[in-house]
Amino acid sequence: MKLVVVSAGLSVPSSTRLLGDRLAAATAGRVSGEVDLRVVELRDLAVEIAHNFTNGFPGRALSAAIDDVTSADGLIVVTPVFSASYSGLFKSFFDVLDKDALAGRPVLIAATGGTGRHSLVLEHALRPLFAYLRAVVVPTGVYAASEDWGAEGLAERIERAAGELAALMPAGTPAPAPMPSSASAGSEAVVPAQPAPGRADGFHVVPFEEQLAALRA
Amino acid sequence: MQFGIFSVGDVTPDPTTGREPTERERIKAMVAIALKAEEVGLDVFATGEHHNPPFVPSSPTTMLGYIAARTEKLILSTSTTLITTNDPVKIAEDYAMLQHLADGRVDLMMGRGNTGPVYPWFGQDIRQGINLAVENYALLHRLWREDVVTWEGKFRTPLQSFTSTPRPLDGVAPFVWHGSIRSPEIAEQAAYYGDGFFHNNIFWPADHTKRMVELYRERYAHYGHGTAEQAIVGLGGQVFMRPNSQDAVREFRPYFDNAPVYGHGPSLEDFTEQTPLTVGSPQQVIEKTLSFREYAGDYQRQLFLMDHAGLPLKTVLEQLDLLGEQVVPVLREEFAKNRPADVPDAPTHAARVAAAEEKEEVSRA
Numbered sequence: 001m002k003l004v005v006v007s008a009g010l011s012v013p014s015s016t017r018l019l020g021d022r023l024a025a026a027t028a029g030r031v032s033g034e035v036d037l038r039v040v041e042l043r044d045l046a047v048e049i050a051h052n053f054t055n056g057f058p059g060r061a062l063s064a065a066i067d068d069v070t071s072a073d074g075l076i077v078v079t080p081v082f083s084a085s086y087s088g089l090f091k092s093f094f095d096v097l098d099k100d101a102l103a104g105r106p107v108l109i110a111a112t113g114g115t116g117r118h119s120l121v122l123e124h125a126l127r128p129l130f131a132y133l134r135a136v137v138v139p140t141g142v143y144a145a146s147e148d149w150g151a152e153g154l155a156e157r158i159e160r161a162a163g164e165l166a167a168l169m170p171a172g173t174p175a176p177a178p179m180p181s182s183a184s185a186g187s188e189a190v191v192p193a194q195p196a197p198g199r200a201d202g203f204h205v206v207p208f209e210e211q212l213a214a215l216r217a
Numbered sequence: 218m219q220f221g222i223f224s225v226g227d228v229t230p231d232p233t234t235g236r237e238p239t240e241r242e243r244i245k246a247m248v249a250i251a252l253k254a255e256e257v258g259l260d261v262f263a264t265g266e267h268h269n270p271p272f273v274p275s276s277p278t279t280m281l282g283y284i285a286a287r288t289e290k291l292i293l294s295t296s297t298t299l300i301t302t303n304d305p306v307k308i309a310e311d312y313a314m315l316q317h318l319a320d321g322r323v324d325l326m327m328g329r330g331n332t333g334p335v336y337p338w339f340g341q342d343i344r345q346g347i348n349l350a351v352e353n354y355a356l357l358h359r360l361w362r363e364d365v366v367t368w369e370g371k372f373r374t375p376l377q378s379f380t381s382t383p384r385p386l387d388g389v390a391p392f393v394w395h396g397s398i399r400s401p402e403i404a405e406q407a408a409y410y411g412d413g414f415f416h417n418n419i420f421w422p423a424d425h426t427k428r429m430v431e432l433y434r435e436r437y438a439h440y441g442h443g444t445a446e447q448a449i450v451g452l453g454g455q456v457f458m459r460p461n462s463q464d465a466v467r468e469f470r471p472y473f474d475n476a477p478v479y480g481h482g483p484s485l486e487d488f489t490e491q492t493p494l495t496v497g498s499p500q501q502v503i504e505k506t507l508s509f510r511e512y513a514g515d516y517q518r519q520l521f522l523m524d525h526a527g528l529p530l531k532t533v534l535e536q537l538d539l540l541g542e543q544v545v546p547v548l549r550e551e552f553a554k555n556r557p558a559d560v561p562d563a564p565t566h567a568a569r570v571a572a573a574e575e576k577e578e579v580s581r582a
Contacts (some may be wrong), residue, residue: 050482051482051483051487054479054481054482054483055420055479055482055483055488056420056421057420057421057422057425057491057492059483059487059491060491063422203401203428203432204401205401205402205405205432205436206402206405207405208351208405208406208408208409209409211347211348211351211402211405211406212351212355214348215348215351215352215370215371
């Protein structure tokens, strides 16, 4: 079971990374079997991501990160809020992926910010991005403002979102519904992750006769 | 094995002087480069096809016909011919005509172009890119092999009892390479027809090239054209040389740093480490090029990009002297070593005519 966290936090230590780690631990606790947890720190890949735009191909570290992300059974993506949206670095990483690379893959979206006023960034920025990429985004997104780290409620949201993600991962245990408001619908709509057309799995080839036949049809 | 050069045909200012050649100068420079290629003993000159500035070669057969008249041995090719937006009927006729004028020294590399708007410029839809490549080539393949073609497809008007003229020289179609960087569909197409597959690896890391070439080889064998090792593979490369490698790096760096394609990105050092670009001594170029065989297998055609990044013509001609005198003779010798006897040579018109005659005799017997 491969669980991958993508963190776009920039400072060290980073509250974005911290939120990613909390979500990962909560998710790992709810799936059966060994969890292979990988964390992709976009800060370390910033230069290679920029070069991917100018060159057209990923460098070695970025290539390894892309392989991790496109072969994950579950993905947790966390960005700081910059200028009322996800950070440019966060978006740039997803811009260099193939548009089909995340299709059918369960994703938990999360963000951090200085103030709770930006919490809807999850709904107006992150959710549409992953909908475009045809990922399966869990119903609960987790936003953590600075004050949330010292207030009640964050831990419960983390648990609820982690449960929803775990339920979508193969062999995941359904999310318990500790709170009446928690969306158990998420645990029912189990969509098995499609094998990625990703780089690690090799090329998907349509036999040429089929291509020709499709044109004759 | 064949060695040659391919040109994109870009008009790029020389970053060290700011001087930009005129279109006329650039077109004439491409011709001078092709003639030099023959003079220094290279086998192939290929021109790109582009329909937007800053590129000049929009009309490849005009240029190649002119070069054909001024050369004796050089094989004239394309890198690439737009199989998506050119009418396959016109490709069939243009290149058959060129074949006659050049006494068979012609082959083509099919590609899909470098810019999206080229589709609407020629009345096509970019979303149909792969389908256009598939249908147009299927028609082109027939037009060169069947004297009378009745055909109907999705992307052009039907043909009733149509004969493209002139017929291919000696009744043998020009050899076709299919060029692709990242589309497995094109490797599959090349394999299906038993055509060549050219991976333009100049901006790509070796492991990607390896996977694309392996896919083509595997599918070539699947379609029964021969073993995977017998598939016809071509690769790109780009080099800048001086006898002393430090001189090469010093002279080429401003060109690299400002080139439209890779400038303002990674360092020259990172780029040379990750891609086929070699900036150094002829010996370094030899070593790097020989290493391609480790991941692509024994292959048939090696094309170098030499006239890029705004290098002045004089420098490019010096580079071709080094390539022809110091690099290619060694590569010919080294690539021939340990090459299995059943790996075919690069295709030529004469060899294809001989093969066609042999096939006919066998079927008559």
